[in-house]
Amino acid sequence: MSEKAAKQPHMERELNMSLMTPLRGLSSLAPKSLVLAGVTSVMLAHSATAEALQQIGVPVPDGTGFQPASTPVAVEAQGLENMVMWIIGVITVFVCALLLYVIVRFNAKANPTPAKFTHNTPIEVAWTLIPILVLVFIGSFSLPALFDQMEIPQADLTVKVTGNQWFWSYAYPDIAAADGSPVGFDSVLLEKKDLAAAGYKDTDYLLAVDNALVVPVNKVVKVEMTGADVIHAWAVPAFAVMHSAVPGRLGETWFKATQEGIYFGQCTTLCGQGHAYMPIEVKVVSQEAYDKWVEQAKGGNYQLASN
Numbered sequence: 001m002s003e004k005a006a007k008q009p010h011m012e013r014e015l016n017m018s019l020m021t022p023l024r025g026l027s028s029l030a031p032k033s034l035v036l037a038g039v040t041s042v043m044l045a046h047s048a049t050a051e052a053l054q055q056i057g058v059p060v061p062d063g064t065g066f067q068p069a070s071t072p073v074a075v076e077a078q079g080l081e082n083m084v085m086w087i088i089g090v091i092t093v094f095v096c097a098l099l100l101y102v103i104v105r106f107n108a109k110a111n112p113t114p115a116k117f118t119h120n121t122p123i124e125v126a127w128t129l130i131p132i133l134v135l136v137f138i139g140s141f142s143l144p145a146l147f148d149q150m151e152i153p154q155a156d157l158t159v160k161v162t163g164n165q166w167f168w169s170y171a172y173p174d175i176a177a178a179d180g181s182p183v184g185f186d187s188v189l190l191e192k193k194d195l196a197a198a199g200y201k202d203t204d205y206l207l208a209v210d211n212a213l214v215v216p217v218n219k220v221v222k223v224e225m226t227g228a229d230v231i232h233a234w235a236v237p238a239f240a241v242m243h244s245a246v247p248g249r250l251g252e253t254w255f256k257a258t259q260e261g262i263y264f265g266q267c268t269t270l271c272g273q274g275h276a277y278m279p280i281e282v283k284v285v286s287q288e289a290y291d292k293w294v295e296q297a298k299g300g301n302y303q304l305a306s307n
């Protein structure tokens with residue numbers, strides 16, 4: 001990549017930032033069509049640059065598989081699931097074939113005089129030992145995967161997640177805002193009418209929020225988790241992260257997102273009537289974009305300039 005090309009996204013971001021800021025202020029005053037036209041042009045500018053964040057961890061219509069594995073833990077978990085599905089498949093086919101064979105070969109018509117024996121030691125040893133070996137084999141993969149989830153590496157960054165009825169609050173305990181308190185904000189569902197103005201599609205309803213959690217790419221993020229009222233659970237499928245947010249307790253989990261983009265999740269513990277209306281949105285950005293965001297977040301602006 002030439003030096004000029006490398007600098008290009010940079011300039012785009014500056015431009016977008018300057019475009020977005022007046023737009024947000026305008027939205028309450030200007031006619032909607034004007035605002036929408038402005039937003040569309042901003043979105044077009046986005047799509048032309050590599051800087052625009054792609055939605056990666058997002059559910060798709062009729063989807064049945066996993067979202068793209070975007071952390072080492074998710075790669076491991078999905079690989080394990082894939083392997084176990086093959087083992088289950090082979091065992092299921094084998095057992096069904098045995099059943100069919102018995103039904104056809106040993107029914108009363110085909111086999112009028114049944115054998116009288118009741119034990120067969122070699123077979124009994126085999127059907128005890130083989131399943132044990134299969135379980136040990138699976139365990140030799142699943143236990144390391146489990147430990148990788150539970151053992152938090154040296155963290156580059158800590159965020160505190162608090163579940164509320166019915167929204168999430170995020171705080172960065174190690175980053176002090178202008179007034180000395182930690183940077184923190186609430187993350188609330190975007191209403192349908194507000195999606196377009198914020199650069200989202202209609203189908204992002206129930207996923208998009210006003211202020212997303214922003215973290216740098218390829219950094220170990222330690223997540224501390226608690227609940228303010230009832231038990232919630234913070235889950236981001238593409239990260240293979242799901243952890244209960246329990247009032248009075250501090251839970252811990254972690255992730256290291258390996259690709260810049262937008263990742264959605266939802267509360268996964270039934271927490272009351274607004275349970276479906278407290279989505280999770282994580283924006284994974286370059287270290288450079290993150291540093292810029294931190295600077296403005298210290299002043300109380302939590303909107304990410306690049307998206």
Ligand SMILES: [Cu+2]
Pocket residue numbers: 163164231232233267268269270271275278
């Ligand atoms: Cu909840």
